[in-house]
Every structure is written in C-alpha cells, then in structure tokens.
Amino acid sequence: MSEVAQVGSLNLTTDVLVIGGGPAGTWAALTAAAKGVNVVLADKGYCGSSGATAPSGTGVWYVKPDEKLREEAKASRFLMGGQLAEHRWMDRVLDRTYENMNKLGVFGYPFPVDEQGNPHRRGLQGPEYMKLMRRLIKKAGVRILDHSPALELLADEHGVAGAAGVHKQSGKTWTVQAGSVVIATGGCAFLSKALGCNVLTGDGYLFAAEAGASLSGMEFSNAYAICPTFSSVTKTAFYSYASFYHEDGSIVEGASSKKGRSVLARHLLEGRQMFAKLDGAAEDLRPLLRVAQTNFFLPFDRLGIDPFTQAFPVTLRFEGTVRGTGGIHITNESCGTAVPGLYAAGDAATRELICGGFTGGGSHNAAWAMSSGSFAGEGAAAYTQSLGQYAARRSPVGCSSSTLIRQEMRPGAAAKTEEYISAVQDEVKPYQLNLFRTEQGLTSSLNRLDGLWKEQRNREIQRSPEGVKAREAEAMTATARWMYHSALARTETRGMHKREDYQVTDNSQHHRLISGGLDKIWVKTEAVNKERVLL
Structure with a gap:
C-alpha cells in the first residue's frame, strides 16, 4: 500500500477497499487480508462503535451441522418470506456462520457457558463483538479510516477501482484507488432515530447504482419495530412476552398475534395511544432478559418503570431496509455485483437469498452479515489478484451522478x-x-x-x-x-x-424484482432458482 501526501488530502493505493465498518465490513476486511492482500477500510463513524450492531445484543442464526436441525432452521421462516429464499444459499450461510462463530471463540470472544462448561454461541453482545472485530482487523494489517464517509465510487472502463470521500472531523478529502471494492454500508433507516441507525442512509445503494449495479427486493423495505415512545431501542423480540393495552386498560385484540404490528399501526392511525407490558415473561426469565439486552432496559430504569409489571406507551419506529431484506443485487457466490470489481455484503446486499421477503432483528441478519462479508472479502481479494500488473495502470474517475465540487456550497x-x-x-x-x-x-x-x-x-x-x-x-x-x-x-x-x-x-408472481436506474427507475423480474428452493 502506497501513500501520497498532498495538501489537504489523503491519497492511498490498496488492493481491496471496504466501505463500512460494521460486522459485514470487518469480516470482509479480515477475510480479504487473510488472502494476502492489502486492505483499507473506510467507516462513516468509528469502526467498532457505529452502526446497528455495535450498541446492541443480537441473536445469531447459529445451527450445528445436524441435518434435522438444519432443515428445521431453513424451514422456520421460509413461508413467512414468501418462498423466495434458496436452499443452497441458506446452506452456505449456515455453514459459514457456524465456522465464523467458532472462530470468534478462538479469537477470544467471551461466550457464556452452560452448567457443563459448553459455550453458548447463539448470540453476540454488540460492544464486545465489534471491539474484538476492530482489534482483529488492525492485527491483520488493515488500515482503518475512521469518521471517513465515502462520497462516490471510482471506476474506469473495466469496472470499479476505488472511492473518494471526506474525513468529517478535519474536513480533509481522501481518495483510495483499489483493485476492488466491498460495499458494506448497511441498509437505510431514513434517519428515523432507531438505535445505531443514524449512519444508515442508503449511501451504498446509491454508489452501486451510479456505478451501474442494480438492486433486488426493494419492495421488502417497510419494516417497523415496536418501540417505547421514550426510547430509540427497537428490540421487537421482547414484545413476544407483551400484552398490549388501550389507555383505559382494556386489551388491544390481535396485537399479540403475527399481525400485531399492523393492528397497532391501525390503532395509532386513529390517534389512539397504545401501551405494552412484558407481563408474559416468567419471573425466572426476567433477569436473563436483562443480561441479554442491557440497553433495552436502560430507558425504563432511568424513568423508574418496571416494564414487566407497569404499562408503558409504545409506538412503531421505521427501520426500512435495516430489517427489510432488499439491497444491492448480487450475481455470484462471492457476493459480486454485475459491475466488475464491486462486491456487496451485509444489509447493503439483498438478503432475499436466505430470508425471502421477511426477516426480523438479529438471527438471519447477523448470520448474513458475517457470512456475506466473508464471501465478499474472499471474492474481492481474488478479483484483485487476478488483475495482476494491470491494477497499477488504471486511472479511474468519480461515478457520482451529482456534481461534486471543492468550493463551499451556496448559502x-x-x-x-x-x-x-x-x-x-x-x-x-x-x-x-x-x-x-x-x-x-x-x-x-x-x-x-x-x-x-x-x-x-x-x-x-x-x-x-x-x-x-x-x-x-x-x-x-x-x-x-x-x-x-x-x-x-x-x-x-x-x-x-x-x-x-x-x-x-399470487403464485404467478413467485419471482424477484430487480430495480435500478437514477433519473428513470426501471423494474424487471428475475426467476427464483427453483432447483435450490426449499419446498
């Protein structure tokens, strides 16, 4: 990796550039570095503490390689997702997630143990997880650019070859020319104030589309999470223990069913205030829930509310594609896009291949982040290595569809x-x-x-x-x-x-929807690989 000093700017040349420093980005960087290539990672925030995973606990789709357990795991959300997931992709993700979670134990992640001393590897605490991932990629030689959001990709006639951005704290610009790029910028929560989502604004989608890539499953993007009105923590899983009430204390019928969020939404649309109480959680379970999701309970503790015995006001907070499944369309098993040299991972990439049109928080999302990150890191490293001597001869230009200038914007x-x-x-x-x-x-x-x-x-x-x-x-x-x-x-x-x-x-619409374009949006269908679909 070479560095050229210029006044007010940073210019780097590397093999693989990863944009985004959450679990998908750090796994991509770690995996690419393990292939012997130089890696730069640029994060909009501080790698290790920004993004949706870092401040939260999350379940992980971790299933032992037992045929019966794996089949049950794959079937668990297949129908809910509209039968759009693919059998082979689910197998690949389950395999890689199992492998990566076991690696985390070797790397030093403090998994809890049961009475027999066996580690419990079906969940991760975000702060410990991302702190470890930052330490691992630094040890692997990855150069981290913190507080350095990208503004555009760079490309030439052969494909994507880097990115350019700005360091938010100093205002200095940066440019990284690279053999390949992994977009791991997360989904888009539209600045709805969901915890950790302030950096997730769909930037990677726009960058990819400007470079010529397409998107898939963007209709599966209307995820809303149940949330206390006084909190930004959106951990909907805990509401499986909840009863929902009107202001007069009467039960909200149907709010605890699979259609619960729609029921709550209709009541909220009528201007009615909704309340919840986690009164379905057994006494012996409550301390475990507090340990599993510490930050869920902090807002309650500050206000002196016991959510297990006292009703509290709730609303629905929009999470868009962070808990939706749409994202950048990937075209091969290395999570590559249709644009040479461009890869996508985590929430930035479509998750339809393992979830179809439905997912929740954690679990499949966490598994997809670490597995797709690994696939993309391997693919990007291999692509760069295939360029050989031609990598150094490229002269890419910016892909931004807007005019980016150096002088100050208008008042x-x-x-x-x-x-x-x-x-x-x-x-x-x-x-x-x-x-x-x-x-x-x-x-x-x-x-x-x-x-x-x-x-x-x-x-x-x-x-x-x-x-x-x-x-x-x-x-x-x-x-x-x-x-x-x-x-x-x-x-x-x-x-x-x-x-x-x-x-x-409608069974005749059992297909994916691929979309793209900037000034004029287009949408077309793509067949689901039926040979690989779990039926």
Missing part, C-alpha cells in the same frame, strides 16, 4: 438538505403510505419523490461534511423511489410487502 444549502430529508421521511414513515400500501398511495408518493430527486440533481455538492449530508439526502430519496417502484410492480401481498388493494399472494 442556505444545509437548510435545504434538511428540507429534502424531512420531505423523504414524510413519504416513507407514515403507516398509511408504506405499511398499508395501495396503488394510489404509492403513485402519489412517487410523484413527490421524483420531484425531490429532480431538484437535488441540479445541486452542486461540496466535498465536505456538509456535502456528506447532501449525499445522504440523495441516497434516501433514491432508496425510497426504488422501494416504491418495486412495491408498485408487485401486485400482491408477499412477505412483509402488503398491498391493501391486492391482499393475497
């Missing part, structure tokens, strides 16, 4: 960016638009979103921290448009995608 630009962000949130957060979808609602939102996109396309964006916010606004606008165009094209209810005007599943 009022920051305020305008906030207006765009708020306007996009107005289209994706309301239950009546995104959870209960209709042709009329989707079409009306798209008209407004298309107008927002056109307005932003005429702006010049500075290579600065302020410019990062402007690019985030663009990414959120683009993500919403891919979501709603895909949702409009799927005229049925499947997985988490629910159409009020098409309330049943």
